[in-house]
Amino acid sequence: MAKTTKNTSRKGLPRPLLGEMLSFFFPIHYRVGMELETRMCQGRISRQQAAIIWMIESEVGGNGWMRRRIIEQHLKSWFETSNSHVSQLLRDLAKPPLSMVVQMENPASGREKVVALTPEGRAFFKTMIDAGLDFFTTQFEHVGEDEMRWGINYLALAFRPPEIDDKGRRQTPRLDPPPPRIRK
Numbered sequence: 001m002a003k004t005t006k007n008t009s010r011k012g013l014p015r016p017l018l019g020e021m022l023s024f025f026f027p028i029h030y031r032v033g034m035e036l037e038t039r040m041c042q043g044r045i046s047r048q049q050a051a052i053i054w055m056i057e058s059e060v061g062g063n064g065w066m067r068r069r070i071i072e073q074h075l076k077s078w079f080e081t082s083n084s085h086v087s088q089l090l091r092d093l094a095k096p097p098l099s100m101v102v103q104m105e106n107p108a109s110g111r112e113k114v115v116a117l118t119p120e121g122r123a124f125f126k127t128m129i130d131a132g133l134d135f136f137t138t139q140f141e142h143v144g145e146d147e148m149r150w151g152i153n154y155l156a157l158a159f160r161p162p163e164i165d166d167k168g169r170r171q172t173p174r175l176d177p178p179p180p181r182i183r184k
Contacts (some may be wrong), residue, residue: 016062023070035135036092036135037050038175039131039134040127040131041128042127044098045098048075048081048089049088050086050128051070051073051074053077053093053100053117053124054102055074056101056116056121057122057125060116063117065104065116066115067113068090068107068112068114069112071090089102098120100118100121100124101113101115101116102181110138146179147178147182150175150176150178150179153176154178157173157175
C-alpha cells in the first residue's frame with residue numbers, strides 16, 4: 001500500500017485534488033440531493049418516509065417483506081432517528097390517508113415485525129420515480145448523453161464495491177476517457 005503523506009492519499013492521489021472532490025460533493029448532496037428528495041416526496045410524505053418506501057422497494061421489491069429492524073438501522077444511521085420515531089413514521093405510512101405500508105409479525109420470529117408496501121405504496125413509489133426523472137430532466141438539460149453516460153460510469157466505479165478476481169485481488173475496471181467537452 002502506498003505511503004500516506006501530508007499532500008497525498010494512500011492511493012497517491014493529491015490531497016488538493018481530493019479537496020476539490022469534497023468541495024464539489026457537499027453542495028451536490030445539499031443542493032441537488034435535498035431538492036431531489038423534496039420533489040420525490042411531493043409534499044405528501046417526509047424524507048424519512050420516502051427513504052422507507054425506497055428501501056423496501058429497492059431491497060425486497062414491491063411485493064416483498066422487509067425486516068423492520070433493518071429499516072430502523074438504516075434510518076438511525078442516515079437520519080439519526082430513534083426506534084420510537086421509526087415506529088411513528090411507519091404508523092403514519094400505514095394509516096389513511098397514506099396507507100402505503102403494512103406491518104405484521106414475522107412468521108419466522110414472533111419477536112420481530114416485517115414491513116411491506118401496499119398497492120398504494122407501490123403506486124406512490126412510481127410517482128416518486130416520475131418526480132425524480134422530471135427533476136433530473138431540468139437539472140441536467142445542459143448535459144449531453146455521452147457526458148451523462150460517462151458520469152454515471154465514473155460514479156459507479158467510484159462508489160460500487162470493488163470487483164475481486166479468483167485469487168482475491170481487487171480488479172478495477174478502466175474507465176473510458178471522458179467526452180471532449182468535460183476534459184480539462
